[in-house]
Amino acid sequence: MNNFFLSFFISLLLCSYSLQASLSGIPGEIIAIKLNSNKNLNSYLTIEKDGHFYALVPMPFDKQGEYIKFQSESIFVTEKNFGESRITIENSSMVNLSKEDSERAFKESQLISNALKTYSQIYKSKLDFLKPVDGVISSRYGKKRFINELPRSPHLALDIAAPTGTTIIAPANGKIILTGNFFYSGNYLILDHGYGLLTSYSHLSVIEVSEGQLVKQGQKIGEVGTTGRVTGPHLHWTVYLNGTRINPESIIKENFLESIF
Numbered sequence: 001m002n003n004f005f006l007s008f009f010i011s012l013l014l015c016s017y018s019l020q021a022s023l024s025g026i027p028g029e030i031i032a033i034k035l036n037s038n039k040n041l042n043s044y045l046t047i048e049k050d051g052h053f054y055a056l057v058p059m060p061f062d063k064q065g066e067y068i069k070f071q072s073e074s075i076f077v078t079e080k081n082f083g084e085s086r087i088t089i090e091n092s093s094m095v096n097l098s099k100e101d102s103e104r105a106f107k108e109s110q111l112i113s114n115a116l117k118t119y120s121q122i123y124k125s126k127l128d129f130l131k132p133v134d135g136v137i138s139s140r141y142g143k144k145r146f147i148n149e150l151p152r153s154p155h156l157a158l159d160i161a162a163p164t165g166t167t168i169i170a171p172a173n174g175k176i177i178l179t180g181n182f183f184y185s186g187n188y189l190i191l192d193h194g195y196g197l198l199t200s201y202s203h204l205s206v207i208e209v210s211e212g213q214l215v216k217q218g219q220k221i222g223e224v225g226t227t228g229r230v231t232g233p234h235l236h237w238t239v240y241l242n243g244t245r246i247n248p249e250s251i252i253k254e255n256f257l258e259s260i261f
């Protein structure tokens with residue numbers, strides 16, 4: 001074999017090796033990355049397994065087909081078709097906003113995004129989340145959305161339909177960092193579970209907690225309702241890790257912790 005072919009085969013081998021060795025993850029999922037040192041353990045949500053610490057890293061929906069960086073690692077976010085959902089909102093003032101409503105919605109979105117930047121060390125989740133409400137999944141994470149046939153942002157949350165008044169519980173210990181009535185989200189609250197893990201709850205009929213309150217896993221925080229922009233009673237549940245919206249169905253599945261390694 002001449003040198004050209006030899007070097008060609010070697011580079012082919014190296015290339016397939018590096019492809020196999022590279023990390024990848026599905027958009028909306030969390031993957032565990034082994035930390036080489038025990039320094040900076042407070043900078044991420046970590047879990048310990050067999051004497052090693054792993055950082056939990058979210059795979060952003062909007063980075064499909066691209067690499068993201070975590071420390072010295074490059075992680076490839078795979079592409080996934082999550083399907084689509086088409087809804088009709090008959091109240092046109094909820095779709096084509098008046099100047100007043102759009103100013104209100106803009107101010108509220110800033111308030112919410114500031115609250116979502118919270119990074120506390122109030123709790124360290126063991127990632128044993130409970131489902132926050134008993135009901136039927138009516139819209140999954142990642143669906144392309146069309147409202148009255150017009151394309152909108154993807155649905156990066158989980159909708160659980162249940163009758164108005166159904167109890168919503170805290171899926172894990174947390175602190176209530178925001179409550180209020182908002183244009184799109186209706187009666188809404190954000191729970192901080194610590195280390196960049198946060199959850200939010202929209203369209204409630206009743207909020208049973210107040211800002212600053214600490215809540216225990218399983219404690220009632222409110223009731224399902226139809227406040228804000230909705231087509232029927234449901235909980236719109238969003239799970240954030242380091243500002244990335246992850247798939248809420250993943251974090252409540254039975255083998256979640258095994259699935260991230």
Ligand SMILES: [Zn+2]
Nearest residue numbers: 157158159236
């Ligand atoms: Zn929703």
